[in-house]
Amino acid sequence: MPRLPTLPDRYGRATTRLLQGAIVVILLFGVWVRNPSIVVNGVLALGVTFLPAMLERDYRISASPWLVAFITAAVFLHSLGMVGLYDGLWWFDHLTHTLSASIVAGVGYAAVKAIDEYSDAVRLTPRFLFVLVLTVTLALGVLWEVLEFSLRVLARALGMAPVLIQYGVEDTLADLLFDLVGGLVAALFGTGVYDEVAETFRERLEDYREQRFEALREGSREEAAGLVSLATVVRDTRQNAQLAWGLVVLLVGLVVVELLSGSALRGTFTAAVVVLAVLPPAVYRSSRVMLPWWLLVLVAVPGVVYEFAGPGPLSEFATHVAVAAVALVVAVELQLFTSVQMSPRFAVGFVVVTTMAAEGLWALVRWASDLWLGTSFLLGAGPELVVEEALMWGFVYSTAAGLLAGLAFEWGFRRRAARAPVPRERAGPGGSGGS
Structure with a gap:
C-alpha cells in the first residue's frame, strides 16, 4: 500500500x-x-x-x-x-x-x-x-x-x-x-x-506496565511469570530424554507406515517433526537435551488416530492440534538457534495464529495444485457443496484447535512460573517484562 x-x-x-x-x-x-x-x-x-x-x-x-x-x-x-x-x-x-x-x-x-x-x-x-x-x-x-x-x-x-x-x-x-x-x-x-x-x-x-508494577505485591508470582524463558521448554533431564527418544522412535515408525500406506503428505509432515525433535540434541551434542515428551505426544497422536480410526473429524482435529504443537516447537527453536526471541505469552499468540494460517495456506496450496496440476486434493473430493462444507469445517477445527492449544500452553507456562523462584528484586518499569 x-x-x-x-x-x-x-x-x-x-x-x-x-x-x-x-x-x-x-x-x-x-x-x-x-x-x-x-x-x-x-x-x-x-x-x-x-x-x-x-x-x-x-x-x-x-x-x-x-x-x-x-x-x-x-x-x-x-x-x-x-x-x-x-x-x-x-x-x-x-x-x-x-x-x-x-x-x-x-x-x-x-x-x-x-x-x-x-x-x-x-x-x-x-x-x-x-x-x-x-x-x-x-x-x-x-x-x-x-x-x-x-x-x-x-x-x-x-x-x-x-x-x-x-x-x-x-x-x-x-x-x-x-x-x-x-x-x-x-x-x-x-x-x-x-x-x-x-x-x-x-x-x-x-x-500499563507502570500501573502493573505499582499494583503488584513484592515477590508476586505474576511478576515471576514474565521472567520465564521460552527456551526452558527444552528439558535436560534423564527421564524426559528417555520418554522423548521413545516417542521419536514411534514417530519414525509412523513415517514408515504412512509412506508405505501411500500417505506421502502425512509421512512428510511426521518426518519434518522428527527433524525438529532431534535438532536440539544434535546442536548441543547431548542426547539429554530434548523437547518435552508431552509435546511430542501431541504431534504423534494424529498419526496413531488416523491409522486406527481412519479419516474423520477426530483425526482432522487431532492433526490441527499437532500443527499447534509444531508451531510451539518452531517458536522454541527460533528462540534457541536464531536472534528471534519471544516471551511465552507472545509464543502462545504465535501458536494460535500459525495454526489457523496453516490451514488457510494448505487450502490455497491444494486449490492451486488442482487448478494447475490436475490433482484432486480439494476440488475433486465430491460435489461443490460437500467440498465447501468440508473446507469450512477444516477452518473451524483449526480455529478451535489453535485456541485450545493456546490456552493449554498458557496454563503450562503459568504452572512453570508458579514453580519458579520468585525474584527478590523487582525489575521495575524499565526492566524485562513479558508481553
Whole structure:
C-alpha cells in the first residue's frame, strides 16, 4: 500500500465524513428495501468508522486522519458491494478483500512492532516480522470465513436469510488469496503508514506496565511469570530424554507406515517433526537435551488416530492440534538457534495464529495444485457443496484447535512460573517484562 497523500488533515477528516454519510444512505436504502444483509453490514461498517475516534478518546491510540479515511473507504466499498456490486462485478469482492486485508495487516504490524519495542523478552528480526504480518493476515482471513460459515449455519437453523453470504468454494479461496495479497502489499509498502499507530500502542503498553508494577505485591508470582524463558521448554533431564527418544522412535515408525500406506503428505509432515525433535540434541551434542515428551505426544497422536480410526473429524482435529504443537516447537527453536526471541505469552499468540494460517495456506496450496496440476486434493473430493462444507469445517477445527492449544500452553507456562523462584528484586518499569 503506498503512503497516504500528504494533503492537509482537514481534507482527510472531510473525506471520512463524506464516506460516513454515504454509508448512512446505503443503510437507509437497506431499510427501505427490507434487506437485512444491507442493514446489518451498513450498521457494522458505520460502527467501524467511529472506532478510531473511540480508541483515541478512551485509550489515546491515535491514527492520522488520512489513515482513518482509508479505513472508512474500505468499509464503504464493502457496504456498496452488498447493494449489488458483489454480484454484478466479479472483481469487486477481490478489491474489497485486498483493501481490508491491507488494513488488518497494517494494524497487526503496528501491534507486533509495539510489543517488540516495549518488551525486553521479545525481539523480532525484520524478516520474521514480515512473515508474521502475513501469518496474522491469513489467520484473520480464516477467522472471517469461520464467522461467515457460523452465521450461515445459524441462519439455516433459524430459517432466516444469512447476513453474510458465501458464494462457493472458489469464492472463499479467492478471498483468502486476496487477503494474502493485501497483507503482502501492506508488509512491503505500507508499514510506514502505521508507525504512528505502533508508537501509540507502545506508549499505552508502557503506561500499563507502570500501573502493573505499582499494583503488584513484592515477590508476586505474576511478576515471576514474565521472567520465564521460552527456551526452558527444552528439558535436560534423564527421564524426559528417555520418554522423548521413545516417542521419536514411534514417530519414525509412523513415517514408515504412512509412506508405505501411500500417505506421502502425512509421512512428510511426521518426518519434518522428527527433524525438529532431534535438532536440539544434535546442536548441543547431548542426547539429554530434548523437547518435552508431552509435546511430542501431541504431534504423534494424529498419526496413531488416523491409522486406527481412519479419516474423520477426530483425526482432522487431532492433526490441527499437532500443527499447534509444531508451531510451539518452531517458536522454541527460533528462540534457541536464531536472534528471534519471544516471551511465552507472545509464543502462545504465535501458536494460535500459525495454526489457523496453516490451514488457510494448505487450502490455497491444494486449490492451486488442482487448478494447475490436475490433482484432486480439494476440488475433486465430491460435489461443490460437500467440498465447501468440508473446507469450512477444516477452518473451524483449526480455529478451535489453535485456541485450545493456546490456552493449554498458557496454563503450562503459568504452572512453570508458579514453580519458579520468585525474584527478590523487582525489575521495575524499565526492566524485562513479558508481553
